[in-house]
Amino acid sequence: MNEQHAWLTEHGDYLYRFALARLRDPHQAEDVVQETLLAAMQNQSFEGKSAPRTWLTGILKHKIIDLMRKQVREQAMEDIGEDLPDEPGMDEFFVGDKRHWDEAPQRWDVPENDLEQKQFFMTLQDCMDRLPKKLASLFMLREVQEEDNEEICKALGITATNAWVMLYRARMSLRKCMELNWLS
Amino acid sequence: MLSCKEASRLISQSLDRQLTVRERLSLRFHLLLCDMCVTFRRQLGLIRVAVRRYKTQIENNENIVLSEPVKVRIDAAMLEHAKASDGD
Numbered sequence: 001m002n003e004q005h006a007w008l009t010e011h012g013d014y015l016y017r018f019a020l021a022r023l024r025d026p027h028q029a030e031d032v033v034q035e036t037l038l039a040a041m042q043n044q045s046f047e048g049k050s051a052p053r054t055w056l057t058g059i060l061k062h063k064i065i066d067l068m069r070k071q072v073r074e075q076a077m078e079d080i081g082e083d084l085p086d087e088p089g090m091d092e093f094f095v096g097d098k099r100h101w102d103e104a105p106q107r108w109d110v111p112e113n114d115l116e117q118k119q120f121f122m123t124l125q126d127c128m129d130r131l132p133k134k135l136a137s138l139f140m141l142r143e144v145q146e147e148d149n150e151e152i153c154k155a156l157g158i159t160a161t162n163a164w165v166m167l168y169r170a171r172m173s174l175r176k177c178m179e180l181n182w183l184s
Numbered sequence: 185m186l187s188c189k190e191a192s193r194l195i196s197q198s199l200d201r202q203l204t205v206r207e208r209l210s211l212r213f214h215l216l217l218c219d220m221c222v223t224f225r226r227q228l229g230l231i232r233v234a235v236r237r238y239k240t241q242i243e244n245n246e247n248i249v250l251s252e253p254v255k256v257r258i259d260a261a262m263l264e265h266a267k268a269s270d271g272d
Contacts, residue, residue: 004266008258013249021242030250034258038265090189098189105223110234121238124231142200143235149200160201168196175227 007037011053015060022064022144024125032067036060064145065155068137072156075134090172106179120182127177131170138163139170186214191221195228 015036019029036059043059050058095102111117128136138156141147142163147155153163186194191214194207203211215222242248250258 004262005259008255008262012255012258013246014243016250017243017245017248020248021239030254030258033250034261037258037262041262041265041269090192093192094187094189097187099187101188101220101224104220105227107223107226108230110230110237120234121241124234124238128235143232144239146236164193164197164200167200168193171196171199171228171231172192174231175224178227178231 004037004041007040007052007056011056012037014053015056018057018060019064022140023067024129028067032060032063036063039063061145065141065147065151068141069155069157071137072134075137090169093172093176105175106183108178108183123178123182124174127174127181130177131173135166135170135173138166139174142167185217186210188214188218188221191215191218192224195221195225199228199232 012033015033016029019032020026023029023032036056039059040056091098093102094100111120128139131139138152141152141155142149149160149163152158153160156163158166191211194203194211197203198211215225
């Protein structure tokens with residue numbers, strides 16, 4: 001138990017930050033850290049192959065994927081009938097026969113200055129929070145956790161085409177949101 | 185020639201999968217002629233960079249820690265779990 005106690009004291013805060021960076025909700029992050037440590041206690045046979053932090057982080061990653069799977073499933077139940085389309089829509093961003101952008105995408109940069117960067121990240125977070133939940137979960141797994149598409153599709157039970165369409169939508173919404181809220 | 189809508193889809197997908205040779209060529213051709221899609225591609229690249237930088241900042245911010253009550257709670261849950269397993 002001493003060794004297990006050390007997982008919490010030595011790695012607990014790191015695991016919490018790791019979870020918070022992905023889930024953004026402190027309570028969810030706390031809960032998933034607890035689940036991770038309890039799961040680790042049952043899986044000690046795998047221990048020893050890698051440093052405890054690496055091993056614990058690996059378990060945490062899977063717990064986060066599980067959580068996203070649940071969220072996407074619950075979301076899917078709520079909007080019954082709204083299947084995942086293969087056609088991305090997004091026509092509102094284009095004019096006429098969709099050959100051209102309705103409004104030209106604007107040039108912007110990630111600021112280097114600390115204060116500005118902080119504001120920039122707050123705007124980005126705000127824009128991510130405005131994404132529909134399903135898109136937000138997928139975007140997080142792909143862009144924050146950097147899972148590959150195959151892993152994501154397996155976990156969420158969607159096709160590769162669905163995933164590409166949803167990521168396209170998420171990115172289209174985010175870039176527009178950043179233009180409206182960061183540039184102006 | 186690709187429409188901007190088709191080009192924007194391919195630009196997004198290029199972040200998730202390897203485009204086919206044909207797709208790559210038609211996209212490259214479109215980008216030679218279309219500044220707007222070039223800017224769009226740049227925006228998606230920046231979003232990717234920004235999201236990762238933001239994540240790293242949170243992961244490395246040592247001021248963000250589990251609160252004491254939560255640590256106590258997790259510790260208790262672990263003890264409970266250990267006892268339960270011993271009883272097996």
